[in-house]
């Protein structure tokens with residue numbers, strides 16, 4: 147790993163936004179390959195942050211500050227990636243289900259996915275099943291990511307899956323669910339394709355769903 | 359009783375309400391401490407704490423199942439009837455800090471998510487303090503009558519379904535919709551609000567914590583470190 151790549155890696159790990167931007171620009175100015183910067187510098191750093199978070203070592207705001215540094219770096223990298231024809235990881239329509247206003251966890255999942263080069267269409271909180279359907283239809287999304295923090299609103303995940311089926315879109319998208327009261331068992335019961343207990347594993351789940 | 363609620367929030371409280379350990383953050387990610395301070399500086403003037411409380415006498419408790427209250431209200435829940443079987447009175451409580459902090463956090467979400475999340479942490483710490491203040495005040499008043507208070511019980515807790523509890527608390531308190539309103543899915547607006555009840559009686563145990571009854575306690579990062587039984591984690 148070159149010195150600059152190492153600097154980019156550590157500035158993301160430490161959540162240093164300005165330094166990440168400067169180092170990415172410096173590397174590009176020196177003619178570095180954008181996809182190497184993305185994969186070996188930035189995504190590698192976020193993967194490590196995610197791993198530390200999963201292990202209980204890093205806390206939510208630390209993951210957030212790293213994701214923000216990552217996003218800033220990505221902003222600089224994007225035009226070069228487009229030129230180099232580096233594809234986005236996939237398109238995700240995300241939202242907290244109808245009746246539920248808890249959005250902190252969903253926001254974090256969106257940021258982590260964005261940090262891993264997914265394109266996000268964030269519908270916010272209290273999202274009606276039909277709005278998920280419309281968004282999937284309009285954007286040709288690859289994944290629908292639904293969040294619920296209340297046992298009373300969890301059933302709206304199934305309602306949304308049914309609405310996708312009724313609209314003939316279920317086979318076109320993967321459905322991923324999460325939120326504090328959810329379990330893999332519940333995800334299986336409602337016919338979701340994937341579940342993750344935290345934002346870091348949400349990224350791994352999204353990637354594996356699209357690889358499948 | 360709650361005209362003025364003193365709210366003093368430290369950066370440590372904000373970090374803890376974000377699920378983080380302040381001592382570690384201070385060493386490892388001091389920038390987050392700065393964000394917490396900024397949320398306190400900018401957020402304090404936006405707080406609009408409001409509380410609605412009503413205390414009802416317990417008339418009788420049936421077969422550990424139904425609590426009959428003055429005025430004819432009945433609280434039908436086996437778990438609560440068992441937990442509160444020593445209660446002479448029950449206080450029903452709704453607290454909020456208003457919606458300005460949530461509005462600020464939403465507005466910042468795209469611009470600066472780290473600051474947005476710091477505002478969320480600040481708001482959670484603030485609602486925690488308001489609720490703790492109310493519980494402590496009720497506790498002090500009870501002490502003067504040689505009584506004690508139970509731990510707070512909130513609708514949505516494992517053995518008190520959200521729908522059942524919110525309907526009961528809102529029908530007993532009937533708060534002005536301008537203070538707190540209930541959505542069709544039993545969520546309160548403003549978001550940074552909590553609802554609960556507190557038993558008042560002669561013999562409540564003092565070593566209970568709400569976390570003891572919570573399904574997420576094994577993995578939860580929001581458990582309060584301090585002994586205060588009324589603090590955030592022990593409430594929701």
Ligand code: B12
Pocket residue numbers: 206247248249250251252254255291292293294295296297298322323324325326327341342343344345346347348351377478482485512513514515516520544545546547548549550551552553554572573574578579580594
């Ligand atoms: C902070 C908090 C609050 C705050 C509000 C937070 C806010 N949004 O503004 C306050 C104090 C106001 C509050 C109030 C209430 N709360 Co509350 N609250 C919490 C708490 C402690 C943390 C939630 C949080 O922000 N977590 C931080 C984020 C980052 O984590 P997360 O949302 O879980 O998301 C992560 C994962 O779940 C996953 N994930 C999330 N979404 C998705 C989506 C996908 C696709 C994937 C793959 C992964 C994924 O990744 C995320 C990041 O790692 C939880 C308990 C807990 N331990 O989770 C209770 C909890 C959610 N609250 C609960 C309850 C009951 C309430 C109240 C109803 C209590 C009451 N009667 O007053 C009220 C309702 C408020 C209202 N407006 O109606 C219950 C819900 C129970 C249930 N299952 O139905 C919980 C679980 C606590 C408990 N004791 O059981 N609450």
Ligand code: SF4
Pocket residue numbers: 568569572573574575576578579580581582590591592593594
């Ligand atoms: S702080 Fe305690 S009561 Fe609240 S969610 Fe965590 S374990 Fe449950």
